[in-house]
Amino acid sequence: MIQFINVSKRYNDGTSALNDIDLEIKAGELVTLIGPSGCGKTTTMKMINRLVEPTSGQILIEGKDISRINPVELRRNIGYVIQHIGLFPHMTIKENVAVVPKLKGVHRSSYERRIDELMEMVGLNPDQYRDRYPAELSGGQQQRIGVIRALAAEPSIILMDEPFSALDPISREQLQDELIRLQEEVKKTIVFVSHDMDEALKIADRIVIMQSGEIVQMDTPDRILRRPKNDFVRTFIGGNRLHESEQLTxxxxxxxxxxxxxxxxxxxxxxxxxxxxxxxxxxxxxxxxxxxxxxxxxxxxxxxxxxxxxxxxxxxxxxxxxxxxxxxxxxxxxxxxxxxxxxxxxxxxxxxxxxxxxxxxxxxxxxxx
Ligand SMILES: Nc1ncnc2c1ncn2[C@@H]1O[C@H](COP(=O)(O)OP(=O)(O)O)[C@@H](O)[C@H]1O
Ligand SMILES: [Mg+2]
CATH class of the missing domain: 3.10.580.10 (CBS-domain)
Structure with missing residues (x-):
């Protein structure tokens, strides 16, 4: 479980990015942070693996204050996937995915088996792709490897910052579907940043809607659709999403x-x-x-x-x-x-x-x- 208690962040240049956030993410839950650009999604996410330190407040993982955990150690147990995942170009796919398991001292035969399993789970034939270099993969395939790389280290938490938003709509839909399937099997705690409400509605167990460094509403997709808290949320989910039958589009x-x-x-x-x-x-x-x-x-x-x-x-x-x-x-x-x-x-x-x-x-x- 991840807990934010009265967390604020003010950057050195005076930008106030987060104001007194309280947030609880349960184990095994896929939570989507969503909101307009600059509302503090990435800041919130990066605090979980200490890429950003809070100005005040506390963040607990499994009840432990993470400011007391060595950041390198912490990050080894938290997968991280970003928009342009940056695979190491001179390493094969298998070598890329194996980096963290190796660091963790996992036995070679067991991580190699796991890598093959994961590649199959995201629809990439291991025999065909494991020895290729990143440049020999499409953008969508590279993002899949990014997701696998985060999973291969067997972390309990995975952070994903707009991981699919640079992809074409078709690959994006496919990866969303694969993520949903994958999550059914691996049941990780996933914090997923998005600016796309359709994506959030599709994949999230719970959605956290943010605006100007604050949480506006936090609930299941269905309850947010039924009971948007205010006009901001209503506009954000697109006013007539629930009234399609009344007005044809x-x-x-x-x-x-x-x-x-x-x-x-x-x-x-x-x-x-x-x-x-x-x-x-x-x-x-x-x-x-x-x-x-x-x-x-x-x-x-x-x-x-x-x-x-x-x-x-x-x-x-x-x-x-x-x-x-x-x-x-x-x-x-x-x-x-x-x-x-x-x-x-x-x-x-x-x-x-x-x-x-x-x-x-x-x-x-x-x-x-
Ligand atoms: N390193 C930084 N230094 C100063 N201001 C920053 C820094 N990172 C982000 N900000 C500011 O903090 C606010 C929140 O940013 P961010 O968390 O990246 O938003 P989002 O991911 O929702 O687009 C923005 O106003 C942004 O300009
Ligand atoms: Mg961001």
Missing amino acids: VDDVMVDNPVTVSLTRGLAHGAKLMKQFRVTSLLVIDKNRVLKGIVTKESLEKEFRNEDLSLQDIMKLDIPIVQTGTGIAAAVELMRQHGLYSLPVVHPDGSLAGLVTNSSLIDALLKQI
């Missing part, structure tokens, strides 16, 4: 697998996709699925003879889009104003979520009747 009516194509593909490839899927426009995305523009049939036909062009050269850039969660009325109004037959829907990070089309709108409305 673009999420309800969009086609969620519209035809997309990568920026660098050529025009012939674009033409083939249009023919194959019987569409008259293509959504052009980058490798993170961020929507960059639209290629229409007219522009494609007009430029088709030029073999040196790729789709990014002919796409339309200034296209109206809406974010997920936008009400249908607003979307329809936008389509009417611009004379559009379709309207792309993007996640807050700009990645493509779907496409509202005239026919998808009609389908959704017919279902309502």
Whole structure:
């Protein structure tokens, strides 16, 4: 169990980062600290492994005041995963993961077996990946190794500071799912910092919502959704999350697998996709699925003879889009104003979520009747 008792932190430059925090995290619980940038999440987390020392107050782990535990010793028993996990580039995956078990004097055969087990748990075939170097892995795979590295040392506590936020939405979802599964098996005490409410709602046993160095509300995801304590929490969880049935949003009516194509593909490839899927426009995305523009049939036909062009050269850039969660009325109004037959829907990070089309709108409305 981790306990914060009247903990405050003022940095040397006078910044007051935390004001008198009380917090209890139970053994085996996954707690998410969430709040806007600068609210004190990382500060709170780094106090648990003494990367930051409190200005006042006390932090106990299993009832022991951690200011009396040697920080190096303390950190050996607390896993730590950050956004860019920084694997050692000149060591293989296995060597990277083995660093702490070795330091702890774990027998080689037993940690090697454990590393293989953990790799399998996160969907990486050990025979294929254990002797690779970090640069030979994708970003998502490297983050998985980061999680494994934290687990391999068999700590009872794991700290994770926005570990998945640099990943593309698909890998992020996958890693969240894997974390949930992994946690069912290993049952560690996990403190997970996030700024993404959807992520917190998905993975946390309890959510701690922070604002300007204070805890605003601390409860299970369900109770926070049902009884947000104030307007700040309400806004943070996105006002109409619980009222989806009352007001339809673009999420309800969009086609969620519209035809997309990568920026660098050529025009012939674009033409083939249009023919194959019987569409008259293509959504052009980058490798993170961020929507960059639209290629229409007219522009494609007009430029088709030029073999040196790729789709990014002919796409339309200034296209109206809406974010997920936008009400249908607003979307329809936008389509009417611009004379559009379709309207792309993007996640807050700009990645493509779907496409509202005239026919998808009609389908959704017919279902309502
Ligand atoms: N080393 C530091 N020195 C001075 N101020 C800091 C330091 N680290 C963080 N802060 C400040 O403390 C506040 C909380 O920061 P942080 O805990 O990193 O927030 P979060 O992780 O929620 O974005 C911010 O105002 C930040 O600028
Ligand atoms: Mg932070």
